[in-house]
Amino acid sequence: MQELFRRLDIAASGLTAHRQWMDLIAGNIANAQTTRTPEGGPFRRQLAVFMEMQDEHGAGLGVKVANVIPDDSELKRVYQPEHPDADAQGYVSYPNVDVVMEMVDLIAASRAYEANATVIEAAKNIAQRTIGILQA
Amino acid sequence: MDVLAQDVTFAALAKSMEAQSLRQTLIAQNIANVNTPNYKRRDISDFSSELLDALSEAGSRTERVGQVQDLVAREVVAEELFYRADQGGVDVDREMAELAKTSLLSATYSQLLQKRIGQYRMVIREGR
Numbered sequence: 268m269q270e271l272f273r274r275l276d277i278a279a280s281g282l283t284a285h286r287q288w289m290d291l292i293a294g295n296i297a298n299a300q301t302t303r304t305p306e307g308g309p310f311r312r313q314l315a316v317f318m319e320m321q322d323e324h325g326a327g328l329g330v331k332v333a334n335v336i337p338d339d340s341e342l343k344r345v346y347q348p349e350h351p352d353a354d355a356q357g358y359v360s361y362p363n364v365d366v367v368m369e370m371v372d373l374i375a376a377s378r379a380y381e382a383n384a385t386v387i388e389a390a391k392n393i394a395q396r397t398i399g400i401l402q403a
Numbered sequence: 404m405d406v407l408a409q410d411v412t413f414a415a416l417a418k419s420m421e422a423q424s425l426r427q428t429l430i431a432q433n434i435a436n437v438n439t440p441n442y443k444r445r446d447i448s449d450f451s452s453e454l455l456d457a458l459s460e461a462g463s464r465t466e467r468v469g470q471v472q473d474l475v476a477r478e479v480v481a482e483e484l485f486y487r488a489d490q491g492g493v494d495v496d497r498e499m500a501e502l503a504k505t506s507l508l509s510a511t512y513s514q515l516l517q518k519r520i521g522q523y524r525m526v527i528r529e530g531r
Contacts, residue, residue: 277428277431281437285438317438330436382495382498385499389427389503
């Protein structure tokens with residue numbers, strides 16, 4: 268039973284982590300043109316850092332998003348002197364978000380999410396069969 | 404129960420179920436970490452051959468039951484076997500196939516255990 272619940276917790280952590288990643292991707296796509304943020308400056312692409320979780324004996328406990336870091340790659344500079352956020356030279360810095368890349372990540376995230384959902388289904392199946400031994 | 408202490412089949416099935424249960428947990432861990440860089444896949448040691456060795460050893464049935472019950476499926480971490488460019492060691496297609504395998508094997512073992520228990524029940528009821 269212990270093993271079963273651990274398995275379900277692991278798969279649930281996978282669902283949570285990949286949903287968080289999908290949230291970040293949604294935020295990236297939504298802010299692909301955002302030139303102004305509360306921290307100042309244009310929006311920067313947000314990256315999820317996945318980390319394996321273990322107990323004190325090294326047994327696996329799933330996965331988590333350990334950190335969300337901004338992508339430090341160069342911002343896109345576009346000459347738009349009429350834009351309110353244009354600098355002195357007339358250039359506007361746009362977020363370093365490539366929508367195509369985000370879509371690729373989104374597919375990877377949703378596939379991983381599905382895989383974890385399948386694990387939960389399989390674990391439930393096995394648990395049911397094990398309980399079925401009692402009815403023999 | 405004295406009968407169960409001599410039942411090698413029962414002990415082997417129970418141990419096999421235990422091993423598959425651990426295996427499924429490790430595969431769950433692999434799948435949860437499909438996007439974790441530097442993660443190395445986990446699996447169990449070669450349990451079936453250890454079980455075969457224990458079953459084919461000489462000795463009384465009680466001794467063999469003891470040997471089977473002493474078996475433990477160990478967790479092993481894959482060597483430097485990287486599948487992806489970002490150093491992730493998990494091939495999700497393979498893990499899904501392995502997951503299906505453990506599910507089918509667990510189902511088989513639990514069915515066989517049920518049959519075994521059914522046999523005992525029939526004997527207890529004097530064949531009725």
